[in-house]
Amino acid sequence: MRRLLHALVMLMGLVSGGTASAGDIDVQISDTAKQAINGAGEIRVTLRNTSPLPVAIHVGTTPFQIIDGKLPNKIFKVIADDGTEARYIGTFVKFTDGDENYVILQPGEARSADVDLAKNYVLKGGGYTVRYTLISFNIHKVIQGVIQRDANPKYEKQTFSAKIWVNENLLGAKTLGEVFEPDSIQECDESKTAAINSALDAAKSMATDAMNYLFTNTRWDGTSGPDPAEGTFYPTARWNYWFGDTGPAYSPAPANMPTGHLPTGFITALYLAFSSTGNYPILKCDACVGRSPMTVATSETVNIVNQGNYSSSLIRLCPHFFDLPTSGTDSQAGTIIHEMTHFSQHYVSNDERAPPSYDFSGTADYQYGYANTHGLAVSDPDEAEHNADNYEYFYENTPPVQ
Numbered sequence: 538m539r540r541l542l543h544a545l546v547m548l549m550g551l552v553s554g555g556t557a558s559a560g561d562i563d564v565q566i567s568d569t570a571k572q573a574i575n576g577a578g579e580i581r582v583t584l585r586n587t588s589p590l591p592v593a594i595h596v597g598t599t600p601f602q603i604i605d606g607k608l609p610n611k612i613f614k615v616i617a618d619d620g621t622e623a624r625y626i627g628t629f630v631k632f633t634d635g636d637e638n639y640v641i642l643q644p645g646e647a648r649s650a651d652v653d654l655a656k657n658y659v660l661k662g663g664g665y666t667v668r669y670t671l672i673s674f675n676i677h678k679v680i681q682g683v684i685q686r687d688a689n690p691k692y693e694k695q696t697f698s699a700k701i702w703v704n705e706n707l708l709g710a711k712t713l714g715e716v717f718e719p720d721s722i723q724e725c726d727e728s729k730t731a732a733i734n735s736a737l738d739a740a741k742s743m744a745t746d747a748m749n750y751l752f753t754n755t756r757w758d759g760t761s762g763p764d765p766a767e768g769t770f771y772p773t774a775r776w777n778y779w780f781g782d783t784g785p786a787y788s789p790a791p792a793n794m795p796t797g798h799l800p801t802g803f804i805t806a807l808y809l810a811f812s813s814t815g816n817y818p819i820l821k822c823d824a825c826v827g828r829s830p831m832t833v834a835t836s837e838t839v840n841i842v843n844q845g846n847y848s849s850s851l852i853r854l855c856p857h858f859f860d861l862p863t864s865g866t867d868s869q870a871g872t873i874i875h876e877m878t879h880f881s882q883h884y885v886s887n888d889e890r891a892p893p894s895y896d897f898s899g900t901a902d903y904q905y906g907y908a909n910t911h912g913l914a915v916s917d918p919d920e921a922e923h924n925a926d927n928y929e930y931f932y933e934n935t936p937p938v939q
């Protein structure tokens with residue numbers, strides 16, 4: 538009987554290719570007692586494995602690694618009743634896709650976490666819809682203790698949502714901690730400082746390369762786009778590999794232009810950040826206590842007033858960052874680019890190669906890793922252009938694609 542059961546389990550693994558689906562996890566979002574009584578902006582999120590096999594889910598897409606009240610990623614979209622999206626002020630953790638970053642749920646097992654939304658989103662009083670999306674690439678079956686990664690996983694997503702009411706009297710003043718000096722490397726020894734400076738040089742040449750890519754592939758026909766951005770960008774194979782085949786668009790076009798591509802906005806913003814002085818994020822060497830040893834870096838906004846200026850943006854470089862190569866795939870330079878795309882942009886530009894103003898939200902981490910990130914571009918270009926790793930791999934461009 539035991540052998541038969543074993544054979545059956547193996548067969549199920551073969552038949553399904555080990556692929557789990559977003560439907561293997563059921564999610565409930567409910568009020569905590571504090572939320573139910575006084576609208577404190579707190580929710581309880583419960584994930585339950587509804588499949589007959591153990592399931593592994595990437596911790597970066599769950600609320601199960603909250604440190605100092607902060608989520609590991611922007612895993613919820615919090616939308617006010619007037620349709621505006623609440624700005625995310627939690628952490629962005631750059632996880633790897635390694636087994637140590639997965640949470641395993643046994644068949645029928647449920648796991649819950651309480652999330653203080655007010656510590657992670659800028660909330661005012663009123664009604665909100667909280668949306669949580671699971672993507673099948675982040676969920677795998679577990680057979681005999683081994684996480685089954687499918688070479689060609691099927692892309693599925695499932696969204697769960699709940700309505701909450703937030704009492705503005707309970708929100709209180711937001712303190713985002715210390716504000717750092719701009720353009721600084723903090724709490725790093727001499728060798729780490731040298732490594733960071735090399736990584737910044739490499740990131741700057743990636744930013745310049747990406748801007749040149751954008752302009753090389755723009756036809757300046759003067760027939761489209763607002764002045765001075767009168768050009769049409771024609772994406773190439775390199776673009777399509779990481780952002781999907783989404784066709785030509787105005788260039789350079791931030792998100793608020795009707796037919797723009799969001800990545801052209803980021804490419805312009807990052808180029809401007811690296812080519813002007815005093816607009817780098819703060820880079821701090823950090824032990825990243827409480828995170829997996831494979832964690833590369835985390836990001837957070839330290840000053841909500843000064844959006845779009847990287848002096849408001851703190852990137853903590855964990856010990857594993859210094860194991861990475863300076864440039865190329867999954868590199869230190871690519872990590873800095875990845876983290877910088879998490880920060881919202883809002884500023885006026887005086888650069889003749891850019892539109893006069895920008896206003897768009899930072900990326901999130903929906904998907905990690907080279908293969909899955911490319912898969913996201915193929916399956917869901919809209920999600921890909923809001924996902925930080927898609928930018929990282931586009932910028933790293935290793936092996937190079939034209």
Ligand SMILES: [Zn+2]
Pocket residue numbers: 629630631875876879901902925
């Ligand atoms: Zn990230």
